[in-house]
């Protein structure tokens with residue numbers, strides 16, 4: 001168990017951040033069913049994505065790293081995957097298991113999926129229910145609501161499905177299953193969940209259409225083309241550095257070559273609404289996604305409300321928003337975010353409990369929280385609960401607090417941001433382990 005000790009201070013400098021986690025998962029899983037070799041430059045070498053790497057290898061797909069930072073995925077085509085000889089362990093990765101469930105439901109073999117103790121508590125009914133409507137043969141604990149899941153590949157039929165939650169994992173799962181049906185699958189999403197799957201699969205030649213919140217997918221006429229992409233920096237990782245720079249006097253941070261897909265950068269839009277001093281330049285495109293350099297420096301921030309459709313565009317950044325809200329003037333409210341309770345931890349409960357230890361004025365709501373600021377946080381001993389995003393949000397709170405903040409259980413940071421501590425230190429943070 002690692003403990004990170006953070007002393008207060010600003011962040012200054014220019015840095016890239018590790019590659020986008022969501023895109024790396026997708027490139028591995030989609031590359032596995034392309035015809036030929038996909039080339040992934042700058043993939044994320046983090047715990048969650050390594051679970052996807054191991055999973056595709058168990059399905060008979062060779063993945064290699066001939067030079068550091070380049071992964072080659074030897075795709076076997078839509079119908080070339082092989083039955084794994086053992087249970088696939090998705091570790092902590094919800095994206096791996098939910099996307100795999102969709103990919104495997106229409107195969108001609110049997111797979112068993114499981115995960116860590118943490119993942120085995122997370123809801124799988126959201127993918128199992130629609131997959132069963134497509135004719136999938138899936139069994140699991142508590143009638144398929146929890147892992148392990150047994151997925152017996154079968155012929156799938158297309159469905160017209162109204163997704164009850166705005167979830168990119170559910171959407172991507174059903175898009176993958178839709179590639180294996182005979183008819184046209186129609187999906188309606190209640191909010192703008194991240195659209196990396198649509199972009200990447202379309203670039204590979206998959207017949208996916210999109211009109212507003214409705215998508216269609218069907219079986220491709222020919223093979224899927226392999227990918228040749230450079231994966232941009234992960235906005236969700238950069239958010240920690242940007243939040244520190246927005247709040248801590250004396251900071252000045254530039255994050256380079258960052259993915260700024262509109263379905264991912266809700267946190268930036270919220271910071272701008274709060275008055276943040278941010279500029280973006282070096283616009284470009286990478287892997288079919290917009291990228292840019294973001295420069296942030298501190299200003300006085302005003303409280304805001306995040307609710308409704310906006311929530312999904314910053315779902316992973318909401319614990320961090322709670323930290324920022326402790327420094328803003330007024331009461332910041334987060335509503336319609338009950339999904340937060342179903343992440344790596346119940347992120348409403350864990351965020352509220354840990355920020356209170358630092359002296360934050362934060363109240364729990366069923367579907368979010370309220371934070372009153374500004375508050376001078378006081379360093380204390382806090383716990384990540386094994387949740388990578390909470391661990392990093394608490395480290396940023398530690399940079400803002402008076403005195404030292406000790407965060408226990410920080411090994412999980414490597415699930416999404418390997419080298420987080422090194423990056424902070426490079427930007428001038430004083431850390432001890």
Ligand code: S3P
Pocket residue numbers: 021022023025095166167168169170172193194315316
């Ligand atoms: C992800 C989607 C989101 C997000 C998760 C990664 C993805 O989850 O919270 O960190 O890669 O598709 P949901 O789709 O469950 O909202």
